[in-house]
Amino acid sequence: MEFDPPRYDATVLPGIVLAAGDSRRMGFPKALLADADGRRFVVRVLGTLAEAGLTELVVVAGRDHEAVCEALASAALPVTPAVVRNPDPSRGQLSSLWVGMDAVRAPRPPGLLVTLVDVPLVSASTVRTVLEAWQRTGAPVVRPARGDRHGHPVIFDRAVFEELRRAPLDTGAKAVVQAHAADVVDVPVEDEGAVVDIDTPEQYRRMGSRS
Numbered sequence: 387m388e389f390d391p392p393r394y395d396a397t398v399l400p401g402i403v404l405a406a407g408d409s410r411r412m413g414f415p416k417a418l419l420a421d422a423d424g425r426r427f428v429v430r431v432l433g434t435l436a437e438a439g440l441t442e443l444v445v446v447a448g449r450d451h452e453a454v455c456e457a458l459a460s461a462a463l464p465v466t467p468a469v470v471r472n473p474d475p476s477r478g479q480l481s482s483l484w485v486g487m488d489a490v491r492a493p494r495p496p497g498l499l500v501t502l503v504d505v506p507l508v509s510a511s512t513v514r515t516v517l518e519a520w521q522r523t524g525a526p527v528v529r530p531a532r533g534d535r536h537g538h539p540v541i542f543d544r545a546v547f548e549e550l551r552r553a554p555l556d557t558g559a560k561a562v563v564q565a566h567a568a569d570v571v572d573v574p575v576e577d578e579g580a581v582v583d584i585d586t587p588e589q590y591r592r593m594g595s596r597s
Contacts, residue, residue, distance in 0.1 A: 527540065
């Protein structure tokens with residue numbers, strides 16, 4: 387697949403895909419669900435981030451780590467992601483973000499782009515728009531918004547890394563977002579996929595017509 391070159395230097399920003407949840411409501415690992423074209427969610431999300439220009443990608447898996455690795459091994463992705471395991475996903479989403487932060491190779495990344503494997507419909511153009519807004523503003527938190535809904539991916543600037551490390555697990559990264567509410571940049575997008583989570587079988591069925 388050939389990608390349009392980005393208008394910014396996305397290569398400086400690692401991308402982390404959180405895929406360690408137990409998918410209790412779905413009843414099947416969301417990372418391994420397939421879209422209308424037969425692509426696993428984890429493959430689709432990584433492909434979108436690569437299309438937007440990111441070159442360092444990290445997937446944080448949980449109990450389905452081996453199956454996620456197998457799915458990625460058979461995928462024709464332009465970027466080879468690192469796949470790491472959260473040994474205890476029950477601690478919450480923030481614990482997976484910590485695992486992902488530890489796996490980033492860049493010694494001092496200027497920020498991190500974070501997204502969820504259950505938001506597979508977000509477009510590469512939305513990712514580019516969020517990246518451009520972060521590079522233009524230097525805001526501590528940048529995220530897409532459609533109306534009053536906030537979506538993914540979310541960029542956390544390096545300035546808040548230590549706050550992410552200290553945030554309580556029960557509140558997660560929301561604690562950091564709330565602490566910087568006055569400085570958060572919400573980027574208006576028309577992309578419904580940026581705000582649609584696929585968490586239940588009914589949402590997955592509805593996704594068929596959407597994608």
